[in-house]
Amino acid sequence: MSRTEFNKYIKSLDEDELRKELTAIYQKVPEVKMHYAMELGSDADRMKIFRTAKKDINNLIYIRNRPRKRPRIQKIKTILKDISKISVFEHEMAELYLFASECQMQYLLRRPSTTKATYNNCIENFKKACEIIKQLSLQNQFKDRCQMLATDSDSLFMIEEELEEIYNETFRS
Numbered sequence: 154m155s156r157t158e159f160n161k162y163i164k165s166l167d168e169d170e171l172r173k174e175l176t177a178i179y180q181k182v183p184e185v186k187m188h189y190a191m192e193l194g195s196d197a198d199r200m201k202i203f204r205t206a207k208k209d210i211n212n213l214i215y216i217r218n219r220p221r222k223r224p225r226i227q228k229i230k231t232i233l234k235d236i237s238k239i240s241v242f243e244h245e246m247a248e249l250y251l252f253a254s255e256c257q258m259q260y261l262l263r264r265p266s267t268t269k270a271t272y273n274n275c276i277e278n279f280k281k282a283c284e285i286i287k288q289l290s291l292q293n294q295f296k297d298r299c300q301m302l303a304t305d306s307d308s309l310f311m312i313e314e315e316l317e318e319i320y321n322e323t324f325r326s
Contacts, residue, residue, distance in 0.1 A: 184239070191239045203245060206236050207252050214256050220264050226274045229253060233278070243285050244294075250282035251298055258305050265309060272311050279316055283323040292324055299324065 154162075166174060179185050190198045209232055213225040233253060240246050257275035261267065279302060286295050303320040306313045 184235075188239050191241050199241070199245065202236070203249060206232055206249060210249075210253050211256055214260050220260050223268060224257065224260060224271055226270050229274065243289055244291055247282045247285035247289070247291065247295065250278045250285070251295065251302075254278040254282060254302060255298070258302055258309075261309055261312075262305060269311075272309075276312055276315050276319075280319050283319050287323045296324055 163171065179189065187202060190202060210229055213228050213232075214221060233249065236249060237246050254275050257271060257278065261271060261275060279299075282295070283299065286292060286299070299320055303316050306316040
């Protein structure tokens with residue numbers, strides 16, 4: 154169905170039919186439910202979604218607090234992408250990207266001989282978090298956590314310079 158056909162269909166419905174249609178969509182499509190939870194829901198509703206996302210990210214990196222042989226990078230990217238589409242506040246996304254980067258850093262410290270994709274994803278998530286932090290001027294709120302990541306990277310020569318550079322660009326300017 155094209156957009157014009159959809160618009161014609163919506164215009165043909167009266168108010169009660171339109172309400173029924175929206176209710177049916179809300180019940181059938183989980184993404185719509187999440188969208189309205191983020192848009193119209195309380196802080197607790199949003200925090201619940203973010204807590205679930207954090208738990209899912211952690212489970213894709215660890216199994217019962219033991220590092221996986223290879224973390225599920227693509228699934229982590231999918232979670233972050235899906236949440237960023239429905240997120241209302243950017244600072245919450247900075248928190249989520251930073252959390253993913255912290256989990257991956259802990260993984261890398263425990264298993265330094267992992268794939269290059271894990272290193273790259275850790276850098277990518279840290280960079281996205283720092284971009285949001287810089288854009289919204291939230292340096293004071295996130296400085297300690299970002300500094301901890303930059304410091305932890307000292308023992309990982311593959312990403313040490315890049316994380317330091319991103320950190321300095323965000324917090325030294």
